[in-house]
């Protein structure tokens with residue numbers, strides 16, 4: 001049997017979806033920074049560092065989604081996709097995810113001003129998030145859309161936080177948890193649409209393999225953000241720590 005030729009056969013829709021879901025093994029749920037957070041081993045400073053840094057991801061998501069729409073000539077897709085921007089930015093009658101994240105920030109003891117200033121955002125986090133935005137700007141809309149599919153694995157991580165954080169961190173105010181609650185339904189809905197686009201679009205084996213690389217790229221973005229936070233808040237080696245304790249790293253250049 002010529003296995004090489006067989007290797008090139010496209011995966012069925014089911015097999016392709018299974019291969020995508022298998023990437024969940026590499027989701028940032030497995031990162032030691034996250035493991036520490038839901039095992040109750042994180043200090044308030046580590047939680048605050050995570051919330052302040054993740055804010056940069058939160059404000060970048062709608063920019064990324066608007067970039068996807070800007071490249072998409074399909075009106076039906078845009079009608080669906082625009083909901084993601086509204087989910088984060090909010091609209092009349094709905095405060096949106098960015099506002100909910102700011103409340104999470106306040107609930108863990110940060111001020112709105114310090115979150116909004118971006119002063120805590122580490123260069124490694126910025127570069128990782130910017131890579132995601134830039135990918136969405138340059139890729140085809142289908143490729144950019146499918147890169148959101150790490151969201152397949154996100155409801156578990158949000159639920160996990162809701163299940164474990166209140167017991168471990170009684171000092172976090174209850175109103176901070178609304179973001180995670182909202183995402184349980186929003187992410188599940190996003191995934192249905194993202195998966196439909198992805199399973200329809202990648203039909204040759206070569207394309208399917210490329211899509212798995214795209215998903216790996218996105219996993220790399222998420223993992224790298226936590227690596228930067230590990231250096232700063234666990235190993236206490238933030239950038240320039242050999243020179244100064246000041247947060248001298250750049251801010252205010254992009255997306256702010």
Ligand SMILES: O=C(O)c1cc(C(=O)O)c2c(n1)C(=O)C(=O)c1cc(C(=O)O)[nH]c1-2
Nearest residue numbers: 061147148149150151152154157158183222
């Ligand atoms: O807290 C998390 O672990 C997590 C992960 C992800 C993800 O997998 O990219 C998203 C979110 N949260 C999230 O809240 C969110 O709105 C979101 C949008 C997207 C995306 O790629 O379009 N990912 C994520």
